Every structure is written in structure tokens, then in C-alpha cells.
Amino acid sequence: MTQTIEELFQENKVPKFRLKQLQHAIYKDLITDYDEISTFPQWLKDKIKEAKIPLTTMELIESHRSGNTVKFVLKTHDGHFIESVLIEHKDERKTVCVSCQVFCAVGCKFCATGANQYRRNLTTEEIVEQVLFVSRYLKHQEVRVTNVVYMGMGEPFLTYKPVSESLLMLNSPDYFNIGARHIVVSTSGIVPRIYDYAEIGIQAKLAISLHAPNQKLRSEMMPISDRYPLDDLMKACDYFVEKTGKRISYEYVLIGNVNDQIEHARELVELLIDRKAHVNLLVYNPHEFADYKMPMEKDVIAFRNYLKTRGIEVTIRKSMGDDISGACGQLSGKQLDKKKNKAVFAQREFFDGDLEIKDKSKSPAKA
Ligand code: SF4
Structure with missing residues (x-):
């Protein structure tokens, strides 16, 4: 088993401040090789290299762009493939969607x-490293993840x-210094953790994958709604708003003839009218894993208009490229092509948080 950097430092009686310097080199200078650490003596860099201690736990396999979106495929130390996405907005913002x-x-x-099939949770480091890889990618533009x-996933x-540890690291000035207001966690409604998240102590935002009224x-x-019913979910949301003063984003993927009719819009208004809420409507794009249909353009517009005219803040989110579609507010699945040993992406669903694109009269169904 590879030695850790802490073990190596201990063995060689390296003073503790070197760890701080290393942290700075990795997260601030965004080094990709130990040789780039300007504050380390050569003998120390040689020791680390001799010990073959990797700079990151994951490996970047590929990245590919579609419009203003770049997808990164990363391989974990135990052979899983995960995906992170960078959205380069028209303004200065650079958003990373992490798994x-x-x-x-x-x-x-x-x-x-x-x-x-669910395989495992990612570690704190693996979540943070997704932002690190994207930050390195942006380094040549001299811009940072915002x-x-x-x-x-x-x-x-x-x-x-x-998730909470990585969030605090992303926010920390010692790491990425990303403003808490620019961090959004989206949940399908794990009620007890919403109460915990309300107490996290920084002003990070909450999005709820609601999808039905x-x-x-x-x-x-x-x-999951059987385990955590809608009533309990809304009580937890109310607690979050009361505790943090923050508005919640409710993600609602419109699926043809399932949840996209005016009767559903009416119920959604009833549910949210007295709440500090913003609704993000996403247009479902069919994929091979589910037997659902894309909504009709007229239904999307009617749904949006119904909400809007009744005082609900609503935005139709734009697809981030032809191969990406707005649906559940999450990245969706990818298949692992074992023969080719690379990740092959199925339909991807993506939403970029409450960060983009004001509602336009143009239908997203045509986007
Ligand atoms: S929308 Fe997909 S990724 Fe999100 S909780 Fe449901 S199954 Fe998981």
C-alpha cells in the first residue's frame, strides 16, 4: 500500500508547516506535479516522488466540450468512473456540477x-478533487471556479x-474560497438531513427535486417519497427557510402526460404559494431507462404561465447542449463499456442550479 504524505513527512521529520505549503500548492497554485512546488527543497520533492505518492486520488480520463459545457470523466482508485461538469456561463461564472x-x-x-446499480459513496477528497480537476482545466484562462x-450522480x-465536509472545504479560504451563496446542494428529499443542513453554519443553498405536486x-x-412523505418534506423545507432565511429552489421536471397538466400546476401553486420558493421547470428528455415522454411545448408554456400569473417565481431551464437535457436536476447515468474500459454516456440530465438563464418565451422543448 502506498505511503501517505503525512506518513512520509513523519518518517523524515518534515516540519508541519510543509503540509500547509503543500495544501497551498495543490489548491491555490493548482500544481499538477510535485516538481512545481516552489516552496519545497528538491530533496523533499525527490522523496515524495520516490515514494510514488499520487497528487490526487482520482485520475482524469477524458474531458469533452459541448457548447459552453465541458464534461470530465474521472476514474477512482478502485476503478469506478464518475462525471463532473463545468458550465462556462456567458458572464464570469464558472459552475461545477459534482457527483x-x-x-x-x-x-x-x-x-x-x-x-x-449504486456502487458506493464518494469520499470527501473525491468530491473536492472534482473541483480541483476543473480548476486546473481553467488555470490557463486565469479564472477560477465560482x-x-x-x-x-x-x-x-x-x-x-x-458532502458537508467537502462543502466546508470548498468554502474555506485555505482551499477554494467559493462563496457559500454560490454552493447549492440538491436532494430528492432526505428529510432528516435537511434539518442537519439547516444547521451547517454557512449560507449554502438548498434545492429540492420535487417533480410532483x-x-x-x-x-x-x-x-423515496414513501419513506419521507411530501408533508414531512415541506415541514423540513419550512424549517430550513426559517433557520437560514434562504429561498429554496424546487426542481420540477415536466414529463409528458404525467405531471405537466394544468391540474398539476394548480396543485403546485397551492403547495408553494405561501413559501419562499423558486420553481425551476426542466423539460424531460426520454432515454432508454424509462418509459416516459417529453412534454408538449404548449403544455410547458401553459404550465409556466399558470405558475407565473399566480405569483410563483418560475424559470424554465435551458438544455446545456444537444446531448444534455434538463430533467431531474441531476446528472444521469452513464454506462461503463468494460470492453473499451471507458465511460459511455447515456442521456445526461443537467441543471445548473439557480444560476442561469432568465425565462424566455421561446419554448425549451425546441431547444
Ligand atoms: S433523480 Fe436520480 S440521481 Fe437524483 S436522487 Fe433520484 S435516482 Fe438519484
């Missing part, structure tokens, strides 16, 4: 991630410890 699990155990019926959304609140329909689409 927190290898696939997902929640099993929402419309989601390709949930259709794949926003992070936990909307990739997995349910963040089923792996709360690494009543318990019956939500339960059909999202089995």
Missing part, C-alpha cells in the same frame, strides 16, 4: 442514474458526512 456517489440508490423512476452544485443527503404522484415517480 457524490457512484450511481444512486434512490431509484427515481425517470432518472437514468437511478436505473444503474459556483458548485451538488447535482451530479447520487443523492447528496445519503452521504452527508463527505402531491404525495400520490410523487410516490409513483420517486419511491
Whole structure:
């Protein structure tokens, strides 16, 4: 087993301040090789290299761009592939969407991630490293990651410890110094962790993958709703708002003839009218893992208008490229092509948090 850097420092009686210097070199200078550490003596760099201690636990396999979106495929030390996404907005913002699990155990019926077998939670380091890889990618532009959304593979609140630890690291001036207001965690509704998150102590935001305006329909689409019913979820949301003063984003993927009719919009208004809420409507794009249809353009517009005219803040989120579609507010599944030993992406669902694109009259169904 490879020695850790701490063990190596101890063995060689390296003073503790060197760890701080290393941290600075990795997260501030964004080095990709130990040789680039300007503050280390050569003998120390040689020792680290001799011990073959990797700079990161994951490896970047590939990155590819689609419009203003860049996808990064990373391989974990135990051979899993995960994906992170960078969105380069028209303004200065650079948003990273991170994964927190290898696939997902929640099993929402419309989601390709949930259709794949859950493997394991990512560690704190693995979550933070996703931002690190993207930061390195941006280094040549001399810009930094400004926003992070936990909307990739997995349910963040089923792996709360690494998620909360990574979030604090991203926010810390010693690491990425990303403003808490620019960090969003999205959950399918793991109620106890919403209470915990309300107490996290920094002003990070919350998004709820709602997708249905009543318990019956939500339960059909999202089995997690049987465990954490809608009433309990909304009570937890109210607590979060009371505690933090922060508005919650409610993600609602419009699926043809499932949850996209005016009767659903009416129920959604009833649910949210007295709440500090913003609704993000996403247009479902069909994929091989679920038997659901894309909504009709007229229904998307009617749904949006119904909400808007009744005082609900609502935005239709734009697709981030032809191969990416707005659906569950999460990245969705990818298949691992074992023969080629590379990740092959199925339909990807992506939403970039409450960060982008004001509502336009143009239908996203045509986007
Ligand atoms: S929508 Fe989110 S919580 Fe549901 S299965 Fe997909 S990744 Fe998991």
C-alpha cells in the first residue's frame, strides 16, 4: 500500500508547516506535479516522488466540450468512473456540477442514474478533487471556479458526512474560497438531513427535486417519497427557510402526460404559494431507462404561465447542449463499456442550479 504524505513527512521529520505549503500548492497554485512546488527543497520533492505518492486520488480520463459545457470523466482508485461538469456561463461564472456517489440508490423512476446499480459513496477528497480537476482545466484562462452544485450522480443527503465536509472545504479560504451563496446542494428529499443542513453554519443553498405536486404522484415517480412523505418534506423545507432565511429552489421536471397538466400546476401553486420558493421547470428528455415522454411545448408554456400569473417565481431551464437535457436536476447515468474500459454516456440530465438563464418565451422543448 502506498505511503501517505503525512506518513512520509513523519518518517523524515518534515516540519508541519510543509503540509500547509503543500495544501497551498495543490489548491491555490493548482500544481499538477510535485516538481512545481516552489516552496519545497528538491530533496523533499525527490522523496515524495520516490515514494510514488499520487497528487490526487482520482485520475482524469477524458474531458469533452459541448457548447459552453465541458464534461470530465474521472476514474477512482478502485476503478469506478464518475462525471463532473463545468458550465462556462456567458458572464464570469464558472459552475461545477459534482457527483457524490457512484450511481444512486434512490431509484427515481425517470432518472437514468437511478436505473444503474449504486456502487458506493464518494469520499470527501473525491468530491473536492472534482473541483480541483476543473480548476486546473481553467488555470490557463486565469479564472477560477465560482459556483458548485451538488447535482451530479447520487443523492447528496445519503452521504452527508463527505458532502458537508467537502462543502466546508470548498468554502474555506485555505482551499477554494467559493462563496457559500454560490454552493447549492440538491436532494430528492432526505428529510432528516435537511434539518442537519439547516444547521451547517454557512449560507449554502438548498434545492429540492420535487417533480410532483402531491404525495400520490410523487410516490409513483420517486419511491423515496414513501419513506419521507411530501408533508414531512415541506415541514423540513419550512424549517430550513426559517433557520437560514434562504429561498429554496424546487426542481420540477415536466414529463409528458404525467405531471405537466394544468391540474398539476394548480396543485403546485397551492403547495408553494405561501413559501419562499423558486420553481425551476426542466423539460424531460426520454432515454432508454424509462418509459416516459417529453412534454408538449404548449403544455410547458401553459404550465409556466399558470405558475407565473399566480405569483410563483418560475424559470424554465435551458438544455446545456444537444446531448444534455434538463430533467431531474441531476446528472444521469452513464454506462461503463468494460470492453473499451471507458465511460459511455447515456442521456445526461443537467441543471445548473439557480444560476442561469432568465425565462424566455421561446419554448425549451425546441431547444
Ligand atoms: S433523480 Fe437524483 S436522487 Fe433520484 S435516482 Fe436520480 S440521481 Fe438519484
